[in-house]
Amino acid sequence: MFKTPDFIQLGKQVRSATAEDVEHALNATRLSLDDLAALMSPAAEPYLPKMAARSSEITLARFGKTTQLYAPIYLSNYCTNRCVYCGFSADNLIKRKCLTIEEAEKEAMILHDRGFQHILLVSGEAENAVDVEYMEAIALRLRDKFAAVSIEIQPMSTEHYHRLFLAGITAVAVYQETYDRNLYKKVHLSGKKSDYDYRLETPARVAEAGMREVGIGALLGLGDWRAEGLAIGYHLHWLRKKFWSTAFTVSFPRMRPATGEFEPLEIVSESNLSQLIFALRLFDQDVGLIVSTREEARYRDGMLGLGPTRYSAGSCTAPGGYGNSDGDAEQFSVGDHRSLDEVSAIIREKGFDPVCKDWDCRFQITDY
Amino acid sequence: MLTIAGTEFRSRLFLGTGKFSSSTVMADAIAASDCQMVTVALRRVDLDNPEDDIMKALSLREYTFLPNTSGARDANEAIRLAHLARAASGSSWLKLEVTPDPRTLLPDPVETLLATEKLVKDGFIVLPYMNADPILALKLQDAGAAAVMPLGSPIGTNQGVLSDSMVEIIIDQARVPVVVDAGIGAPSHAAYAMEMGADAVLVNTAISIAGDPVAMAAAFAKAVEAGRTAFVAGMGQRSKQASASSPDDGKLSSDLGFLA
Numbered sequence A: 001m002f003k004t005p006d007f008i009q010l011g012k013q014v015r016s017a018t019a020e021d022v023e024h025a026l027n028a029t030r031l032s033l034d035d036l037a038a039l040m041s042p043a044a045e046p047y048l049p050k051m052a053a054r055s056s057e058i059t060l061a062r063f064g065k066t067t068q069l070y071a072p073i074y075l076s077n078y079c080t081n082r083c084v085y086c087g088f089s090a091d092n093l094i095k096r097k098c099l100t101i102e103e104a105e106k107e108a109m110i111l112h113d114r115g116f117q118h119i120l121l122v123s124g125e126a127e128n129a130v131d132v133e134y135m136e137a138i139a140l141r142l143r144d145k146f147a148a149v150s151i152e153i154q155p156m157s158t159e160h161y162h163r164l165f166l167a168g169i170t171a172v173a174v175y176q177e178t179y180d181r182n183l184y185k186k187v188h189l190s191g192k193k194s195d196y197d198y199r200l201e202t203p204a205r206v207a208e209a210g211m212r213e214v215g216i217g218a219l220l221g222l223g224d225w226r227a228e229g230l231a232i233g234y235h236l237h238w239l240r241k242k243f244w245s246t247a248f249t250v251s252f253p254r255m256r257p258a259t260g261e262f263e264p265l266e267i268v269s270e271s272n273l274s275q276l277i278f279a280l281r282l283f284d285q286d287v288g289l290i291v292s293t294r295e296e297a298r299y300r301d302g303m304l305g306l307g308p309t310r311y312s313a314g315s316c317t318a319p320g321g322y323g324n325s326d327g328d329a330e331q332f333s334v335g336d337h338r339s340l341d342e343v344s345a346i347i348r349e350k351g352f353d354p355v356c357k358d359w360d361c362r363f364q365i366t367d368y
Numbered sequence B: 001m002l003t004i005a006g007t008e009f010r011s012r013l014f015l016g017t018g019k020f021s022s023s024t025v026m027a028d029a030i031a032a033s034d035c036q037m038v039t040v041a042l043r044r045v046d047l048d049n050p051e052d053d054i055m056k057a058l059s060l061r062e063y064t065f066l067p068n069t070s071g072a073r074d075a076n077e078a079i080r081l082a083h084l085a086r087a088a089s090g091s092s093w094l095k096l097e098v099t100p101d102p103r104t105l106l107p108d109p110v111e112t113l114l115a116t117e118k119l120v121k122d123g124f125i126v127l128p129y130m131n132a133d134p135i136l137a138l139k140l141q142d143a144g145a146a147a148v149m150p151l152g153s154p155i156g157t158n159q160g161v162l163s164d165s166m167v168e169i170i171i172d173q174a175r176v177p178v179v180v181d182a183g184i185g186a187p188s189h190a191a192y193a194m195e196m197g198a199d200a201v202l203v204n205t206a207i208s209i210a211g212d213p214v215a216m217a218a219a220f221a222k223a224v225e226a227g228r229t230a231f232v233a234g235m236g237q238r239s240k241q242a243s244a245s246s247p248d249d250g251k252l253s254s255d256l257g258f259l260a
Helices: A007-015 A019-027 A033-040 A042-063 A101-114 A132-142 A158-166 A181-187 A196-200 A202-208 A225-242 A270-283 A297-303 A340-349 B023-033 B053-057 B075-089 B109-121 B134-142 B164-173 B187-195 B213-233
Strands: A066-076 A118-123 A148-152 A171-173 A188-190 A213-217 A247-251 A288-291 A310-312 A353-355 B002-004 B007-009 B013-016 B037-041 B064-068 B093-096 B125-130 B179-181 B200-203
Touching: A007 A033, A007 A181, A007 A225, A019 A033, A019 A042, A033 A042, A033 A225, A033 A270, A042 A270, A066 A101, A066 A148, A066 A340, A101 A118, A101 A132, A118 A132, A132 A148, A132 A158, A148 A213, A158 A202, A171 A247, A181 A188, A181 A196, A196 A202, A202 A213, A202 A225, A213 A225, A213 A288, A225 A247, A225 A270, A270 A288, A270 A297, A340 A353, B013 B023, B013 B213, B023 B053, B023 B213, B064 B075, B075 B093, B075 B109, B093 B109, B109 B125, B109 B134, B125 B134, B134 B164, B187 B200, B187 B213, B200 B213
Parallel strands: A066 A118, A066 A310, A066 A353, A118 A148, A148 A171, A171 A213, A213 A247, A247 A288, A288 A310, B013 B037, B013 B200, B037 B064, B064 B093, B093 B125, B179 B200
Antiparallel strands: B002 B007
C-alpha cells in the first residue's frame, strides 16, 4: 500500500530547490518527483508565467480546445465525523437533511433540464442514511439520464465500489484533506474519518473495483500546501504504476468560509493555487485537473486553458438546494454563482468547447 | 479510388472530430479537407438526440460516418458501445478502439482481436485501430477486418510515422486497405505515409489544435494527394550513397576480370 513520505521531509525537499532545479524541471520532457518538488518550491515563483505557458501547451496537446463541465448534487448533510473545518461536522447545529431517492432524482432532473450531463453525488458520512443500497438505487435511477454519474461520499469497501460501478457509477473522488498525519489527527477529532490510513488506501480500492476514474486531492488551507502538492504527486505516481488502466483527476478545494468558527490554518493565495496546478500539469500530462465553484469567476475565467480540464458550474452545496434554495445548511458558500449557460458562454468566448458529455453510463453496464 | 467494404472514397484523408474549439470550426475544417470519412467518438455524442451539437454540424449525406469506441477498456465494453451505436445510427461502420491505458491510449492487441472477431460475426464493418504490428494486422485481416489502422506514433503526440519499418511490412502484406492513424502531426508526415503506400491516413489533433484548423485541413488534403500521386508514379529507391543523376560516371564497379 502507498505510504506517504515523511511530511516534514517533503516540506524540506520542496524548500531546498534552487532556480537551477526549476529551470531543469521546466526544460525536462519527463519529469521526476524531484522536478515536481522544484516546481512547487518558493524558487519557482518567479517562473510562474513560464510554468503557465508550458502547462497551457501540454493541456492543449493532450485535451484539445475543450473544458468539461459538471455539477454536484448534495444528497445528505448528516455526518458522524467531527472535522474542525467542515460545515457538516456532527457538532454543528445546522438543519440536517437526507434526500429520499425521489427527491434526489428530482434534483438531478433540475440539473438535467439546465443542460448538465455529468453530475457528482456528494454526501456527509452517515452510513445509516447513505449506504451502498441507497447509492445503488440512485445510480440505477440516473444512469439512463446522464452521461456520467460520479460520487464523493464516505470511503467504502472494494466490493461496494464494484457494486456501484455495475450500477452505473463512473468515478469516485476521495480527498485525503491533508497528507500530514499529525495535522490529520488534530483536525479529524472523531468518527470513522479519523483513520488516516483507511482514507489513504481508498483510491486504490476504488481503482481495484474497476471504476474508470479516481479523484484525489488535499484541502488547501490546512497544512503546508507545497508539501501537500508534492504528496499528491507521490500518491499519483504510485497509483499510476499500480493501476495503469484507471484515469486520475486531482482537485484543489481551497477553504471557503463554512458554518462553525474555523478559519484556514494556512493562507493559500490564488498565485499559490496556480503554481500547484501548473506544477502538477507539467509533472503528469494526462491527469484531469478540476477547479470547482469554490473559486471566483474572475480566477476561473483566467485559468481557462492554462491547465485545468474540468469545471463545476451553477453549484449549490445544500441537500435539496436546487429545488428549494432557502440558503442554509450549505457545506460552504461558493465563489462563482454563474449558471451553466453563463460559464459555457465564457468558455466559448475564450476559444474552447464546453463539453458536457464525455461518456455514457450505459457503456459500462454488463447486463444491458 | 479507395474501396473499403464496397464503398468508394475519392479522398484518402479521414478526419477525427475531437479536440476542436467548437462544432462550427470542426465542420469548416472537415469541409476544407474535402474528406469523405469522419470518425466520431460515441462517448462525446448523444445519438438519440437529434439536437446533438456535433451530429448536427455533420452532414451525414456527404460523409461516411465512422463511429469509434473511444474510451472502451476491453472487448466487452467495445462490443456494447458498437451495438448501442448501430441501434441509434443505423450504420454498421465502426472504428474499433480498445485502449485500456487512459494515458497513452495505446490499443490493446488481445482485446482488439477478440472484439473484431465478435463484431464481424455480428455484421459490423470493422476498422480496428492497432499498434504497428504486422502479425496482428494479418490476424485482424483474417478475422474479417475491413481495413487495418496501424498507428504512426502514440496518439496526440504529432511525432509522425515513427513505426515506418513495421507499417511498410503491414502495407506489403495486406489484402485490406491500410489506414495510418495516430501521431500524424504535419502534412509532411501524411505525405510520407502515403508515399510508403498507405491507402489513407486519419488525422485529428494536428488539425483541431492548429492555429487555423481550416487552413491546416486544406494543407493536409494537398499533402495526402501529393503523397498518393508520388506512390502511384513509382518512387525511386532510397540509397545511402550518392548517385549522379546522369548515370555512367564515377560509379563503383567490381573487377570481374577473373571470369573465364
